[in-house]
Amino acid sequence: MVIHPYLTSLRAIVGREALRFLHQRERFVAALVRPLVWLVVFAAGFRAALGLSIIPPYQTYITYETYIVPGLCGMILLFNGMQGSLSLVYDREMGSMRLLLTAPLPRGWLLFAKLVGSTAISILQALVFLAIAAAFGVTTAPLGYLTVIPALAIAGLMLGALGLALSSFIKQLENFAGVMNFVIFPMFFLSSALYPLWKMAESSELLHDICAVNPFTHAVELIRFALYGQLNLPALGWTIFATCAFMAFALWGYDPARGLTRRKS
Amino acid sequence: MTPGLSVQNLSYNYGARKALDDVTFTVEPGAFCALLGPNGAGKSTLFALLTRLFTTASGQIAIAGHDMTTVPRRALARMGVVFQAQTLDLDLTIRQNLTYFAALHGLSGRDASNRIDASLDRLAIRDRASEKARSLNGGHRRRTEIARALIHQPDVLLLDEATVGLDAATREAITTHVHDLAATDGITVLWATHLTDEVRDTDRLVILHQGRIMQDGHAGTLRGDASLQQHFLTLTAKPA
Amino acid sequence: MIRTTLALLVLSAPAAFADEMWITNERDDTISVIDTQTLEVTRTIPTGARPRGIIFSHDHKVVYICASDSDTVQVMDPDTGEVLHELPSGEDPEQFALHPDNRHLYIANEDDAISTVVDVETRTVVAQISVGIEPEGMAVSPDGKIAITTSETTNMAHWIDTETQKIFANTLVDSRPRHAEFTSDGAELWVSSEIGGTVTVFDGATQTEKAKITFDLPNIHPDRIQPVGFEFTPDDAIAFVALGPANHVAVVNMASYEVEEYILVGRRVWHMAFNRDHSQLFTTNGISGDVTVIDVASRKPVKSIKVGRFPWGAAFRPTN
Numbered sequence: 067m068v069i070h071p072y073l074t075s076l077r078a079i080v081g082r083e084a085l086r087f088l089h090q091r092e093r094f095v096a097a098l099v100r101p102l103v104w105l106v107v108f109a110a111g112f113r114a115a116l117g118l119s120i121i122p123p124y125q126t127y128i129t130y131e132t133y134i135v136p137g138l139c140g141m142i143l144l145f146n147g148m149q150g151s152l153s154l155v156y157d158r159e160m161g162s163m164r165l166l167l168t169a170p171l172p173r174g175w176l177l178f179a180k181l182v183g184s185t186a187i188s189i190l191q192a193l194v195f196l197a198i199a200a201a202f203g204v205t206t207a208p209l210g211y212l213t214v215i216p217a218l219a220i221a222g223l224m225l226g227a228l229g230l231a232l233s234s235f236i237k238q239l240e241n242f243a244g245v246m247n248f249v250i251f252p253m254f255f256l257s258s259a260l261y262p263l264w265k266m267a268e269s270s271e272l273l274h275d276i277c278a279v280n281p282f283t284h285a286v287e288l289i290r291f292a293l294y295g296q297l298n299l300p301a302l303g304w305t306i307f308a309t310c311a312f313m314a315f316a317l318w319g320y321d322p323a324r325g326l327t328r329r330k331s
Numbered sequence: 332m333t334p335g336l337s338v339q340n341l342s343y344n345y346g347a348r349k350a351l352d353d354v355t356f357t358v359e360p361g362a363f364c365a366l367l368g369p370n371g372a373g374k375s376t377l378f379a380l381l382t383r384l385f386t387t388a389s390g391q392i393a394i395a396g397h398d399m400t401t402v403p404r405r406a407l408a409r410m411g412v413v414f415q416a417q418t419l420d421l422d423l424t425i426r427q428n429l430t431y432f433a434a435l436h437g438l439s440g441r442d443a444s445n446r447i448d449a450s451l452d453r454l455a456i457r458d459r460a461s462e463k464a465r466s467l468n469g470g471h472r473r474r475t476e477i478a479r480a481l482i483h484q485p486d487v488l489l490l491d492e493a494t495v496g497l498d499a500a501t502r503e504a505i506t507t508h509v510h511d512l513a514a515t516d517g518i519t520v521l522w523a524t525h526l527t528d529e530v531r532d533t534d535r536l537v538i539l540h541q542g543r544i545m546q547d548g549h550a551g552t553l554r555g556d557a558s559l560q561q562h563f564l565t566l567t568a569k570p571a
Numbered sequence: 572m573i574r575t576t577l578a579l580l581v582l583s584a585p586a587a588f589a590d591e592m593w594i595t596n597e598r599d600d601t602i603s604v605i606d607t608q609t610l611e612v613t614r615t616i617p618t619g620a621r622p623r624g625i626i627f628s629h630d631h632k633v634v635y636i637c638a639s640d641s642d643t644v645q646v647m648d649p650d651t652g653e654v655l656h657e658l659p660s661g662e663d664p665e666q667f668a669l670h671p672d673n674r675h676l677y678i679a680n681e682d683d684a685i686s687t688v689v690d691v692e693t694r695t696v697v698a699q700i701s702v703g704i705e706p707e708g709m710a711v712s713p714d715g716k717i718a719i720t721t722s723e724t725t726n727m728a729h730w731i732d733t734e735t736q737k738i739f740a741n742t743l744v745d746s747r748p749r750h751a752e753f754t755s756d757g758a759e760l761w762v763s764s765e766i767g768g769t770v771t772v773f774d775g776a777t778q779t780e781k782a783k784i785t786f787d788l789p790n791i792h793p794d795r796i797q798p799v800g801f802e803f804t805p806d807d808a809i810a811f812v813a814l815g816p817a818n819h820v821a822v823v824n825m826a827s828y829e830v831e832e833y834i835l836v837g838r839r840v841w842h843m844a845f846n847r848d849h850s851q852l853f854t855t856n857g858i859s860g861d862v863t864v865i866d867v868a869s870r871k872p873v874k875s876i877k878v879g880r881f882p883w884g885a886a887f888r889p890t891n
Contacts, residue, residue, distance in 0.1 A: 071437025078434030082420070089422040117818050117835050125874040126863055127818065127835050161416030168382045169435035170408035176435075205871075322386040 075171055076179045083183030097145060097191050098198070101138035105131060105199060121262055123294040131204045136290035137259025138199075139192045139214075140282060143222045146191065148250055150184040151229030152242050167320075174317055177230060181313075184229075185222035192218050210293040217292030221285035224305050227312035234319025257283040258290075281308035333396040335360040335519025336487050341390030343376050350376040352542040354390070358535060360486070361517040363510055365530040365550065368539035369567050374523045375415070377539070378491045381521075382412050395486035395519075408436065411480030411518075415491040417472055421465040425456065428464055429479050436483040446482045454478040454508065470501035477509065487519045488512065494529065502529070510534075527559040540567050589613075590846060591888040592853045593649075594862055595622035595636065596879025602636070602652075603862075603878035605853070607846045607887075610864055610874050616652035619645050624666040624709075625884040628691075629673040634886065635691075637664040637678070644678065644689070649888055659696050661687035666750075668709040668718065670733065677718045677731075679706040686720045686729075688736060698736035702729045708751035708762065712775065721748035721762055728762050728771075730778055740778045744771045749799045750842075754807045754825075763798040763812065770798050770812060772828065782828040784812075791817050800842035804849060804867070811852055811865070813840040820854055822870055836863035837875050844885035855882035 087094065117127035124132075157163040166176055196211060232245055256273070257280045258266075267274035277283050284304035291298035318324065334357040343351040351373045358364040368374050379385050381392060383403055392399035397406040419428050426447065433443040451457035454474045464472060473493060480488060490509065494502040506529045513520045522529070530536060532551030537544060545566055546553055554562040591613070592605040600622060604614040619638025622645075626635050633655065636645045644658040644667065661680035664687075668677045675697065678687045686706055688698040703725025710719040711733070718731040721744070728751060730740035745767020752761050753775060760773040772782040786796045797815030803825065804810075810823040816839045822832040837856025840863070844853055851873070852865040861875045862882060 074434045074437050074439045077439075078431050082423075082431055085423060085427070086420070117837070120875055126872040127837055127859075127875060129835055161414045162418040162420065164382065164384060164414055164416075165412075165418045165432070166435065167384060168407055168410070168412055170404040170437075171435070172404070322383055323388075324385075 071171060072175060075169065075176070076182065079166075079176070079179040080183035080186060083180070083187055087187045093149070094191065097142055097149075098195055100145065101141050101195055102198060104134065104138055104141070105204070106202065118262070121264070123291045123296045123298075129204075131199075131202075132206075133262070134260060135196070135199055135204055135206075136293055137254075137257070137286050139195060139218065139289050140221060140225075140257075140259055140286040141254060142192050142195055143185075143188045143218065143225045143285070144250060144254060144282065146184060146188040147222070147225030147227075147229035148232075148245060149229075150180075150226055151233040151236070151245065154180075154230065154233035155236050155242065173320055173322070177316060177320060178313075181223060181226040181230060185219060185226050188222040188226070189215060189218045192222075206293045207295060209295050213295045214289060214292045217288045220302070220305050220309065221289055224281060224285055224309040224312065227309050227316055231312045231315035231319055234316055253280060253282045256280055257286055259283075259286050281305065284308070333360070334358060334393070335362065335395060336364070336521055337391070337393040338377075338381075339391040339393075341377070341380065341387065341392065343373075343380060343385070343387045343389075349542050351380070351390075354539070354542070354544055356537050356544060356547050358519050358521060360395075360519050361513055362535050363513040363520045363522065363531075364535040364537060366521055366523040366537050366539060367525065367527065367530060367563060368523075369525055371541075372525075372539045373542040374525075374539060375491065376542075378414075378489065378523060381489055382410070383407060408483065409486045411483070411485035411488045413473070413476045413480050413488070413490040413493050415493075415495060417476065419464040419472055419475060422463065424461050424463050425451070425467070425475050426460045428475065429482060432479045433482050438483065443482070446484070447478075450478040450481045453481065453512075469497050470505065473497065473501075473505055474508070477505070481512075481518075485518065487521070489521045489523075491523045492525070493522070494524070494526070502526075527563050530559055538563065538566060590890055591649075592844060592846070592862070593625055593627075593634065593886045593888055594853075594855055594878050594882045595625045595884040596881060597621055597623055597857070597883040598881035599879035601879050603882070605862060605876055605878070607851065607853075610876055612876065612878060614652065615879065616647070618647075618654075619643060619657075623883045624664070625886045626667060626669050627886050627888055628669065629671075631888055634888070635667065635669070635676060637667060637884075639663050639665055639681075644676065646691070656694065658689050658691060658694055659687075660689065661685060661696070661699065665707055666709045668711045670711050670718075671713065671715040675733075677709050677711060677720075679709050679720055681705050681707060681723075684722070686718075686731070688718075700729075700731060700736055700738065702738070703727050703741075707749055710751040710753055710760070712753045712760075713755060713757045717753075717757075717775070719751045719753075719760060719762075721751050723747045723749065723765075726764075726767075728760070728773070742773060742778055742780070745769045745783075750801060752801060752803065754803060755805065756807065761801065761803075761810065763801060765797045765799055765815065768793060768796045768798065770801065770810075770823070784823055784828050784830065786812075786814060786817075786821050786830060786833075788814075788817055788819060788833055791819075799840075800855075802843050802845060802852065811843060813843055813854060815839055815841060816858075818856075820852075820865065832870055834865055834870055834872055836865070836872055837861045842884050844887045846887060847889055853885050853887075855885050857881045857883065 266277050284301040287301040336358040341354040394406040395409040399406045429447045512518045530550050534550045536550040538546040590607040594603045602616040603612050606613045619641035621640040622636050624637035634647045634649050642662050644660040646655045660678050663682040664678045665681045666679050676689045684704050686700045690697050702720045703722025705723035706720045707723050708721035720729045728742045729738050732739045744762050745764035747766040748762050749765045750763045757775050763770045770784040796817045799813050801812040812821040819833040821830050836854050837859035839857040840854045842855050854863045861877050863875045864873045866873050
């Protein structure tokens with residue numbers, strides 16, 4: 067196996083994602099506004115000004131703003147993953163996906179490269195969000211801003227892989243609204259992003275159990291611990307497992323023997 | 332001699348409907364082969380299989396002797412494709428679009444840039460290289476896509492309804508260009524179309540209808556005394 | 572070379588001081604001892620009933636503990652945790668202050684409306700001074716000439732001449748004064764008012780009011796803002812004020828009397844103490860039963876340490 071074409075193609079695909087991102091600055095701003103609205107408007111109005119109980123990785127009482135920051139990072143990754151899914155469906159309809167898939171490289175590698183590209187953009191956005199949050203006084207340990215990067219990468223890959231898997235099953239662009247309703251919202255709200263799991267258990271055990279198996283919960287917890295320089299092993303395991311599962315789905319969905327666009331023209 | 336393009340007993344079904352039924356033809360290296368068929372004849376399915384968008388268990392495809400099933404990547408590497416839908420990134424310049432494609436084929440640096448220059452020269456659009464694809468008209472976009480498909484110096488060039496949506500003069504120019512590629516550069520061309528005026532008498536002609544090959548020969552011989560248009564209409568009007 | 576550097580590092584690193592923070596647990600009748608290096612509880616020492624005020628002698632040889640429901644002040648050997656003897660304190664001692672002479676304890680007797688002055692050497696009551704109802708806060712000026720008692724119901728700070736042991740001035744403060752403290756130069760006296768929600772600053776020389784500090788936390792009802800304990804940085808630049816059930820400590824600029832920041836700590840924060848180099852502040856959070864450690868430089872809470880039930884007072888003990 068010659069390594070060179072693999073790296074060349076990876077660089078090009080990641081570079082193209084970066085350029086696309088530069089050309090769509092509105093998308094970048096929009097992706098930041100969403101979590102910032104949550105942080106500034108919603109969190110400020112919550113009663114938790116008196117502090118949330120101490121749960122790991124926190125060592126002392128925290129404000130609600132501090133609590134939801136990792137969840138909002140996850141929100142950025144989640145929306146970007148779905149946005150990536152949307153653009154894949156769009157690309158496919160427009161044909162540029164075909165161009166990618168006719169490259170003389172394993173399809174899995176090409177899809178992985180695309181995933182790496184979109185995840186890199188997501189990480190960048192999450193870091194900008196963390197910087198803005200810090201400007202609002204919601205900070206973490208300085209080292210946490212470094213240790214969070216690998217966590218964002220793994221979580222980003224997981225949600226990107228989910229987007230990829232979904233895109234192979236969504237036959238038409240118009241179905242994307244359904245994805246929003248049936249994937250993004252339940253995934254975000256039924257997770258530890260906005261409320262700790264023990265709080266969920268207070269209202270309903272079932273709710274707690276759903277949240278506990280939601281891979282997004284584990285992505286958020288991975289980020290939460292990493293922000294404090296800590297490794298949450300179960301969350302890491304779950305996130306990696308989910309990444310592999312979604313990736314396997316995506317590869318199956320894009321398997322040429324299955325027929326990518328089983329539509330007649 | 333290894334054929335440029337070889338399709339043997341190819342079949343493909345969408346559920347119960349047969350989109351391709353035992354399709355067999357070969358194209359000699361350096362030949363221009365027109366694949367003529369009305370809409371729904373199975374041209375797009377054939378192209379999807381040729382470009383490995385899907386695969387099928389029945390039949391074989393070989394590109395310059397490389398089997399699509401056993402060595403798909405080697406086959407894809409010898410092939411250039413121009414899709415019916417336009418596939419340029421409109422926010423990028425022509426050169427950026429071509430550089431991206433070159434990288435997908437593992438080409439980078441000076442080698443890639445020399446090939447891109449040569450390819451742009453070949454299609455006479457090098458002076459537009461730094462313009463954004465968005466600013467180009469349909470004809471130039473198509474030329475850019477053809478130039479792109481040639482960067483890695485493929486043995487076989489596949490074009491799927493490459494002239495769709497273009498005006499008559501541009502259509503003519505592009506058709507001529509691609510004929511030249513076959514004649515002077517020795518590239519095997521498969522040109523799918525439903526427009527008979529793009530086919531020359533000296534071209535290889537494969538007529539596809541309802542998933543089967545109706546006729547296979549030289550365009551001039553096949554049409555006889557009738558115009559190709561008449562010949563084609565008579566042929567496809569008959570119940571298969 | 573590397574080895575020498577390492578050896579130097581090891582040598583120059585401060586030897587494990589294991590300095591301690593002593594916390595009285597009002598409900599458990601114990602003291603929790605926190606290692607200020609590891610921030611972990613290393614010892615739990617039994618005391619008399621309902622320990623509240625806690626203070627070390629200036630030489631740190633003994634520790635005085637107000638065992639309120641035992642109606643006594645206990646004198647403990649901090650090394651062994653053994654109660655050496657008890658001091659006659661009057662009934663229900665809550666808070667006290669140790670005179671700079673290291674000999675006279677000024678004790679507030681909450682239920683009796685008196686302040687008791689005890690000589691810790693002869694273990695006798697030197698004087699009892701009638702003050703307002705429910706005396707609580709206690710302070711002695713740095714020069715030792717003035718003692719202060721605040722009375723929670725009368726809403727006054729009583730100024731006592733320590734030579735005559737007589738009140739020479741009374742100043743009104745807002746409702747339910749809890750804690751009083753002189754600045755290190757004695758120029759100012761600060762008094763916190765729990766129900767009034769304010770801290771009043773008096774001129775130490777003229778006993779006149781200089782300023783009144785109010786607190787305002789977004790999203791927290793003003794009724795919950797109940798200032799109790801406070802501490803000054805050694806340079807008298809910053810005051811940290813515990814705001815009780817507001818669960819925050821206010822950071823007050825002592826030159827402008829403006830609140831600069833609020834730090835989130837545990838539930839119902841009352842008293843606090845600095846570590847050796849004043850880099851960390853330990854607050855007692857009664858309802859949540861823990862002690863929050865604040866990094867003084869960054870003004871961020873670092874950690875909350877579980878102690879006994881209803882931690883009340885805090886006192887620092889250097890161990891060498």
